[in-house]
Amino acid sequence: EVQLVESGGGLVQPGGSLRLSCTASGFTFSNYWMSWVRQAPGKGLEWVTKISQDGSEKDYVDSVKGRFTISRDNAKNSLYLQMNSLRAEDTAVYYCATEAFDIWGQGTMVTVSS
Amino acid sequence: QTVVTQEPSLTVSPGGTVTLTCASSTGAVTSGYYPNWFQQKPGQAPRALIYNTSTKHSWTPARFSGSLLGGKAALTLSGVQPEDEAEYYCLLYYGGTHVFGTGTKVTVL
Numbered sequence: 001e002v003q004l005v006e007s008g009g010g011l012v013q014p015g016g017s018l019r020l021s022c023t024a025s026g027f028t029f030s031n032y033w034m035s036w037v038r039q040a041p042g043k044g045l046e047w048v049t050k051i052s053q054d055g056s057e058k059d060y061v062d063s064v065k066g067r068f069t070i071s072r073d074n075a076k077n078s079l080y081l082q083m084n085s086l087r088a089e090d091t092a093v094y095y096c097a098t099e100a101f102d103i104w105g106q107g108t109m110v111t112v113s114s
Numbered sequence: 115q116t117v118v119t120q121e122p123s124l125t126v127s128p129g130g131t132v133t134l135t136c137a138s139s140t141g142a143v144t145s146g147y148y149p150n151w152f153q154q155k156p157g158q159a160p161r162a163l164i165y166n167t168s169t170k171h172s173w174t175p176a177r178f179s180g181s182l183l184g185g186k187a188a189l190t191l192s193g194v195q196p197e198d199e200a201e202y203y204c205l206l207y208y209g210g211t212h213v214f215g216t217g218t219k220v221t222v223l
Contacts, residue, residue, distance in 0.1 A: 037214075045160060046214060106159055
């Protein structure tokens, strides 16, 4: 079964850090660009970042540049999102998705609050 | 900052037809923006419906179709079913980055 499973969400204080993971199964993970997409409570979808198959190319939405870092480990079929200097406005469900946005995980909730 | 705008809400009767649009603040939407469309129901992850303007995924019902219309991307639902009630998002590609539309809440009434 083709599947993406996110983990690592939780409650963190403003200014803190968190690392999200996304584990892929059922397809050849190393063949695809991967993205992170987030959705604040009651709000719309926001594309956050993406990474190329070998990790050499990355793009970010302006609001997270310099604070978030995307990475991957193809040997572990895993995608990561290192989030630093977290702000209240980063509170959201974070989804990982494949290159064509045809496969999505179930999401992991990140809450930034004191 | 690029903004992608959709109708906030639309209402359609069962069996009816409704068209959702997706406009870019940078100008006319073309196939080079590779428009995608997604459906999201409460508490669920988004589900892909359309990519590259008009190509359906294997699981996309035939009543969903994508196109370009008057400088915008468009999603048409024909023969609407009650289960089509959901939020719909478009996604445009801007040469490296992507921007989701503001979303359209479709009510089937």
